[in-house]
Amino acid sequence: MQYLTELVLHNNQFTGSITTSITSAIYLVMLDLSYNEIGSFIPDSIGRLSFLAHLSFSNNKLQGTIPQSIGNLTSLAAVLDLSNNSLTGDIPSSFRNLEHLQKLDLSGNRLSGSLPDIWEKFQFLKAMDLSSNQYNGSIPTSFQSLLNIQYLDLSHNFLNGTLPIELSKLVKLSVVDFSYNNFTGFLPDWLGDISSLSYLDGSHNGFVGSLPLSLQNLSYLNVFDVSYNNLSGYLIDIPIFRQFVESGYLDNEQGLCGPIFNTTCSSADTTDTESETYKFLKSAAEKSQYLPLFTLAIFGVGVVLLLVLCLFFQKCQPKLFRELLEFCDLEVSSMIKCCGRKKRFSYSDLCSATEHFCNRNIIGVGHQCKVFVGELGNDEKHAIKVFNANAFKEIKLHFLEDCNVLAEIQHENVMQLQDWCYKRNFLALVHKYMPNGDLYDALYDIEVVNFLTWDERLGIALDVANGLAYLHRFSKERRRVCCQLCPGNILLDEYCRAKIAGLRVLRESDTTLLMEDVLKKRQHNKKQDIVQSPKDFVNYIAPGE
Template sequence: MRFKAGLIYLSMVACFLPPPFYFVSCLNSDGQTLLSLSRRWITTPQSILSSWNASDADPCLWGGVLCDPNKLVVSLNLSSSHIMGEIGPEISMLTQLKSLNLSSNYISGTIPSQIGNCSRIQQLDLANNILSGKIPKSVGNLLDLMYLDLSYNQFISLPPDLGNCSNLEQFAVVGCGLTGPVPSSFGQLTKVTLLYLSINQLSGNIPPQLANCTSLTDLQLNDNQLEGSIPSELGRLKLTTLYLFTNRLTGEVPMSIWKIDTLENLLINGNGLFGELPIEIVQLKHLKVFTLYDNHFFGVIPQSLGINDSLTIVDFYNNSFSGPIPPNLCSGNQLERLILGFNSFQGSIPSEFGNCASLKRLIINNSNLTGVLPHFVNTPNMLHMNLEGNRFTRQILGSFGKLTNITLINLSKNRLSGLLPMELGNLLWLQALDLSHNALEGPLPPELASCSMLLKFNASHNFFNGSIPTALQTMSRLSTLDLSQNQFSGSIPTFISELKALVDLQLGGNTLRGMIPSSVIELERLVTLNFSYNGLTGRIPSNFSKLVMLQNLDVSHNHLTNNLASLSELHVLANLNLSYNLFIGPIPANLVKFLNSSFLENPGLCVDCGLDNCDVVSRNFRHCTSHSDQTSLTKFQTAMVALGASAFLFAVIGLGFMFHSGQREKHDIEDRSLFHKVMEATEDLNDRYIIGRGTHGTVYKASLGPDGVYAVKKLMFGGSKEGITSMVREVETIGKVRHRNLVRLEDIQMEKDYGLILYKYMQNGSLHDILHEVHPPPLLDWSIRCKIALGTAHGLAYLHFDCDPPVVHRDIKPMNILLDEEMEPHISDFGIAKLLDQSSPTLMSGTLRGTIGYIAPECAFTSKESKECDVYSYGVVLLELITRRKAVDPSFSDTDGLDLVKWVRSVWNENKEIEVVVDAAGL
């Protein structure tokens, strides 16, 4: 006994001795286990782990740790602690552990099978990491487990053994790429209330055994590849939420499902389901969200649907419903979103909708509706209205002026007539107005000048007349202006040059006279310019080469004269039509590729046979034999050409109108539902679809099946100008540039408080992901790294030297370099880019732009914005490609300043050996 007491005394003394005198550890076993785990991890110096001290007697005061009265660990919560590394098998030595939360870190590797020895554990959260491999069967041994979340990792399949966790109440494995079936053993989870298995690649049938989960209220199996029919057995459950959307389900929905009177959210869109809606659905008195879109439902919607006052979202888009629209849908004044487009209804929109105060989004396009538009007298929250492609008649009512918060109105492809109401000038937040393909007439009201937020204005294919109104001069944000196929007269106004944001300008098919104003060359962001089918005279203005982004030019069917020298520097043209004019002289070398279709009925034009590609000269064009021949038309010949061209113009103008209308209608039909599908595919941009975050925006992934996969960037304005500025800058910049190594803008949509930018989704993610996030790290041989480096350089060089004015990106980094399926790089995120006007002095800013670790020293201290700053950032990217180390990496010592550039310089100066710097895996 004395010997034992002596040892205890010596141990107590040792705890107070300085380190050289340690010979017995005073930290208890659980503390030792935690330290052992932490040695597998890398984290930042400011991490919660900095409080973990080996000299403590126990870990009970350590960050993230809770203990029982015996000083043993019962809870470990290290969520969002920036931990990199693996979970070691030591975890099983925490014998009293009841809660383990390691979510939202960078933990890789597999879940150790020893975790099944933590027999007391009740909560296990490993979500939002980069774990991979198999979910160990031993997790099924955790009989006390009540909460399990393994979402957003990279697991293979679901082990049936998980069905043994009989006390499980909440179970989520979302977004993990799971394949194989949903195990029927999950029917043994009789206490589970929430079962989330969405956004995977699960296949096979929905097991009817899930009906044995008698406590289940929330079942989410969406975004998988599940087949067959919906089991009727599920109707026995008291479900409040049933998500089965975006699968491959077929057949009719069982009647038992329509009778689950506890349902609040029923989302079964994006399948192959069919049948009529039974009258029983009106008994679902708690139903709030009801989506059936992209299926094959038919018949008449029960007319009393909505009488229960609970519906907030109804989306039956793209089915085959017929009959009238139920008038009770807005009866409870809870409805926020009503989407019924692409059906075959009869009759008009119920007048009750004009008093639906809660309604924010109304989409009933291409649905065969007739009659007149409702009086929108009490819909103050309306933000988005799309009624295109119906058969509405008569005029647009003045009550539209009461939609004071609306951002988009699309009334195109109807039979509306009469004058535009001046009350449209009350719509101060309106950003997109499409009135095309109607029978509207008269002049555009001057009150439109108040709509200064407009980005897109399409009034084409109507009977508007008079001169192009000066009201448009206030719409400085316009990117699209389409007034084609009307009866506008007079000249093209010179104020057009003040609309600096214009990307698409279409004034074709009117009776405009006079010359093309020389000021049009100030619209340097133009991609499309169409002045065709007018009576314009004179020459194409000189310095047309300033329109460096111009891809589509159509000035056909006018009386334009002189030579084409001003077009000789347009190198990105993809579509050109100069037909039926009076041009003379040689066709510039850069336009010879358009010979066979773009210069018809211009007898004064010729082709210079000195050109290398003279062999492609069409028989319709003569060879330029001398300088005198190129300009030797006599006055008589010119008059004959003009007379012939005018006569032919009247003969083909009808055919031209028909062709132009058909082409535009086809394009509109293809694109009209893209953003709708994107919003539905992401559940209105639900957080579960987030794939990235930036300074000003969040990026979501939208999978549209055969229509492709898109990335959606949402920019919140938040009442500040900065968000709007960022959105406009991104649209302006991306909208004007075209290069294989730059992300291409697919579409934009503006709401009151946010904007959306749509890009094609890049299959391989970002360069940052490939270098640092994917585990195990993929092999990157030097040919691929060289391809990425060169492609990024080409894209950056295009921004700096081929754009006029140059574009400075200001945030070049691996996260903003996206990789497609061929590992071709695409520079993205122009939200902080600045068009650099070299004629003006360098702007100074008190706000640091860019990302720490990539900012050139001169930019960090002076906020100087220049191409050189981008080049420095690109140099850091090259170092990351070579070393596979992050620009700011905690593995660097303090003396290196946690900076890749300083680390490379220090190591190179010390060793002068390239192997020390280069990524060993690439050698």
């Protein structure tokens, strides 16, 4: 049992306690005992499982406090789920060490006290559910560091105070639930800045005042519930407010008034809440019938100016004009995605780093590319993959779109895309340089055959498994990715930690082609009676939904 890496026993009827013998399996990567009848306490020895990436004890009958030793599980990069038990106490301060965690679920317990201010380094956290507990106090300011969080549920607690402005930095939030707490103050204007919000529940609190007009910026908002608060005053008639009035999430029993409710406001309400700004916006809304004509006129002027500029560039700057046309061959959607992205390295930076792509800086050659090494930024070594002319024709159409997807992949065991460069007949990807090369050389090169110890080899295997688990989740939540999973695409950093490389975005037509390619290779090998060499690979395709 010592070398067991995965133990999944969920959805059974196990009783008793969590045996400490489990913690002797020190190489466990996944431990899932959820949906059983297990009672007693979480053993303190759980902290010995230093390779653990996924831990779930949810939906059991566990009691007592959460042990501080869980903070020793610094490899937890996927899930920590202790939900729906009878745990008490507070969140241990040692949780600050779980900075690679992507999902934290402590909901449905009896946890109490204030939320600890320990979230400064949780840059990978995407989902946090602390609902249905007994937390009190205010939202900690370190929540502002949860820059990748998409799901936040703090409902059914005793939290109080106002919604801090620091939350405005969480621009990737999609689902937020503050309901059934004791929050007070006005609903803040900055809610309208979180453009990805699709679900916002602030019901059953003590919010006052009217609703911020900035909410009309939330084009993806489907659910907006602020019922059972102390809202009051004039509510302007704009589409988003009318939508939620008709859905029952807003009603004039809260003290809101205005034409949207087919009621008139008292003089006090009008004086207090229908300020000059509201009057101006109300007037503008009534005059919105002229907006299409105004927009059409602006569009016409813009088209004329664009034609004039094109003629000017074609005549005076023919070289620049040709480059612009080539760049426009890319998908418009991909161009739009990249417009707001600040480039780290320019084409001239790459030229300088590689001495104009001198052959002596080549560290790898493939059938589609050459890989150069060069110093960029703060004199840090980077690997620069430059695609050849044949590859350029194949990938340029989706290049920017794919780069945007790959740039979102952030995991310690997957090579992260640092930057990319597109220029006329030039495509390049920039990654960090891996000083220990690839796994193939580390295993089979005669000069370094004794390079890896057995402990390091085991660690590399676990790193690869951890990286694949992350790619499974990424493909389910975002876009499916694939790679040639072979020793040559497993790179080793200065600490011999493995990183999966060679990723690309999978398209609908690719799945069938890749599987046919694998089957053809197998049939060919059977006919020829050849043993595959270690460099042969199996294509990895992330599973679909």
